[in-house]
Amino acid sequence: MLKPLLCATALFVAAGFAAAQAPASPTVRIRGTIQAADDAAITVKARSGEVVVLALSDKLVVSEVMPIQLSDIQPGSYIGTAAVPQADGTLRSLGVTVFPESARGVGDGHRPYDLGPESTMTNGAVADLVAVPEGRKLQLKYKDGEKTVFVLPGTQVVTFKPGDRSLLVVGANVSLTAQEINGKPTALRVTAGRNGFAAPY
Numbered sequence: 001m002l003k004p005l006l007c008a009t010a011l012f013v014a015a016g017f018a019a020a021q022a023p024a025s026p027t028v029r030i031r032g033t034i035q036a037a038d039d040a041a042i043t044v045k046a047r048s049g050e051v052v053v054l055a056l057s058d059k060l061v062v063s064e065v066m067p068i069q070l071s072d073i074q075p076g077s078y079i080g081t082a083a084v085p086q087a088d089g090t091l092r093s094l095g096v097t098v099f100p101e102s103a104r105g106v107g108d109g110h111r112p113y114d115l116g117p118e119s120t121m122t123n124g125a126v127a128d129l130v131a132v133p134e135g136r137k138l139q140l141k142y143k144d145g146e147k148t149v150f151v152l153p154g155t156q157v158v159t160f161k162p163g164d165r166s167l168l169v170v171g172a173n174v175s176l177t178a179q180e181i182n183g184k185p186t187a188l189r190v191t192a193g194r195n196g197f198a199a200p201y
């Protein structure tokens with residue numbers, strides 16, 4: 001059985017998991033590496049260095065993330081990209097997720113993101129794609145607007161598919177959404193890489 005760590009409590013309090021908060025605690029994103037796992041919980045060392053023990057929800061959703069090629073981004077693809085702004089108002093991608101067709105429309109729009117200073121997340125359809133010396137120039141369109149995004153050579157491009165709890169092993173890199181449920185930090189959704197693969201965000 002996993003033993004909860006004091007720093008787990010500190011992490012969740014810092015993320016807004018106050019015990020007095022009701023009726024529902026907010027969700028928080030955690031990225032890191034699994035250090036221990038059993039049928040009931042996982043211990044994750046976050047990228048920040050903190051360690052948190054998370055119960056596994058009965059309704060836990062697990063997805064497997066895997067690498068694909070830059071050339072797999074096609075006109076019409078529905079993608080999500082973390083990015084940072086450039087001086088000319090365009091965006092430089094920090095990593096791209098090509099969504100399966102079943103997930104088209106998920107998270108549609110442009111918003112701040114928590115990957116670093118000034119980082120954003122844009123989910124939209126590739127309306128135009130041009131090969132340029134610096135990689136690929138994408139015109140992304142979403143419900144309320146559009147953005148121009150440059151994807152440089154070497155930028156990670158991934159997709160995902162349904163997974164299961166067999167992916168939750170020691171050493172697995174994960175990005176997860178968690179919430180305090182019945183007083184316990186609990187993982188609701190986990191995206192995990194196989195054989196140590198780490199997603200860009």
